[in-house]
Amino acid sequence: MATIEECRSALDKLSDSMQRAEGNVREAAALDRSVSCHIKDLDVTFVGRMSGGRIEVRDTVQGPPPEKAQIRLAMTGDDLVALVDGELHFARAWGSGRVKLEASLADLFRLRKLL
Template sequence: MANSAECLAALNQLSENLGNAQGDVRSAAAMDRSLTCWITDLDLTFSGRLRDGRIQDITQAPGKPGERAQIRLALTGDDLVALVGGRINFASAWASGRVKLEAGIRDLLQLRKLL
């Protein structure tokens, strides 16, 4: 089971990946939105801001997200590490219920470019 340090490292790597992206992925990541990632098996929430193509100002707190972010993810720590590491595909993980993604319709339309 991935621990909190591994999950934070995965989110930092995701931020780097987004920052180095090109084309449609870069434009999708250029949104300015609040973001939470609830690690269900650790009952830990990482919060930050998707801004300028990166996830910025990442903090962590115990439990479920206290505030409703504009983009909300929920998954296990192992799934987060595997997604960022390219060992599982986001679309299949989402379709099977391993990853939950909630956002407004406009944000979902932009985020689909990341998939």
């Protein structure tokens, strides 16, 4: 089972990848939205903001997100690490329910470019 530190590191790695993206992916990563990522097996949530092509984690809280972020993710720590490392395909994980993504319809259309 992935640790909180490994999950935080995976989010940092994802943020770095988004920062280096080009074209349509860079455009999708340029959203300015509040973000939460609930790690179900650790019952911890990373809360932050997506802006300037990066995800800035501002806080780590115990339990589910305290407020409803504009973009909400939920998954296990192992799945987060596997997604960021390229070992788990996001669309398949989302389709099977391993990963949950909630956002406005407009944001979902923009975010699909990241997937």
